[in-house]
Amino acid sequence: MARKVTVAAAREYVVNDINCGERDAKGAPPAIRNNMLRIPSGRPTVMCNQVLREVMAVEYSSIEREIRIDAAPEIVFEVVSDPAHVQQWWPDEAHYEVVSGSAGEILFTKDGEKFPVAFQVADAVPYRLFSFRWTHPQGEQARQDNSFLVTFELEPAGDGTLLRMTETGFRERGWEAAVLEEAYQDHGQGWDYHLARLAPYVASYLAATR
Numbered sequence: 201m202a203r204k205v206t207v208a209a210a211r212e213y214v215v216n217d218i219n220c221g222e223r224d225a226k227g228a229p230p231a232i233r234n235n236m237l238r239i240p241s242g243r244p245t246v247m248c249n250q251v252l253r254e255v256m257a258v259e260y261s262s263i264e265r266e267i268r269i270d271a272a273p274e275i276v277f278e279v280v281s282d283p284a285h286v287q288q289w290w291p292d293e294a295h296y297e298v299v300s301g302s303a304g305e306i307l308f309t310k311d312g313e314k315f316p317v318a319f320q321v322a323d324a325v326p327y328r329l330f331s332f333r334w335t336h337p338q339g340e341q342a343r344q345d346n347s348f349l350v351t352f353e354l355e356p357a358g359d360g361t362l363l364r365m366t367e368t369g370f371r372e373r374g375w376e377a378a379v380l381e382e383a384y385q386d387h388g389q390g391w392d393y394h395l396a397r398l399a400p401y402v403a404s405y406l407a408a409t410r
Contacts, residue, residue: 260384263367265395271402273327273354276361279402280352281330289397291317296332298324303342306334318342322349329353333369345372348387365395 269276279285283294287306292314296304302321307314320342322331331351333342340346348369355362370384 260370260380261368262370263365263384263388263391265365265391267363267365267395267398268357268360269363269399269402270360271406272359273356273361275402275406276354276363277327277330279398279405280354280363281324285401285405289401290394294319296321298330300324305338318347320347322351327354344369345374363398365391367391 271279279289281298283296283298283304287294291306292309293307294304295306296302296319298321300321300323304319304321305316306319307316309315316338317334318336318338318340319332319334320336322333322342324330329352331349333347333349336342336347348367350365350367353364353366355364367387370380370387373380373383375383
């Protein structure tokens with residue numbers, strides 16, 4: 201199935217068979233290299249032709265995705281916020297408390313080496329919203345100019361949940377244009393891959409608890 205990609209204030213076009221493989225982040229600081237949102241090499245691309253609404257701002261200010269999951273908001277909130285669940289579909293490890301202001305880290309593994317990434321919960325409203333800042337330098341407080349802000353908003357949709365994910369903070373980092381675009385594209389591809397794992401994981405989780 202083809203995906204429609206909407207470019208804000210520009211034009212619409214249809215994309216088939218997008219290559220969601222790894223990319224080198226030339227010139228990008230280590231903090232935004234695609235260790236965090238990398239599509240593992242040698243693993244099949246499971247995402248590309250799933251139906252996900254994309255709104256890609258031409259100025260690279262935010263990434264937005266919207267998916268429907270066949271589970272109640274209570275379940276979806278747990279899966280996108282609880283570290284025990286989050287590490288099943290995104291990082292290899294997650295260590296933090298699901299409370300506003302909690303500081304911790306998530307870890308990604310490549311070739312046997314672990315890459316820790318700073319993580320701080322911004323807000324947690326059960327069954328409605330979970331947001332966090334990440335990629336700020338270790339030991340520093342997460343701020344608007346040194347981290348990305350990711351927000352998950354949940355809305356009941358029949359017998360399921362509409363999940364909206366937004367990531368902002370690209371332009372606030374003060375990077376030159378080439379680095380900004382590279383980071384934006386890497387994060388967009390990474391979220392496409394990892395968010396596509398959410399619905400299958402929720403289904404398997406529900407099946408195991410019945």
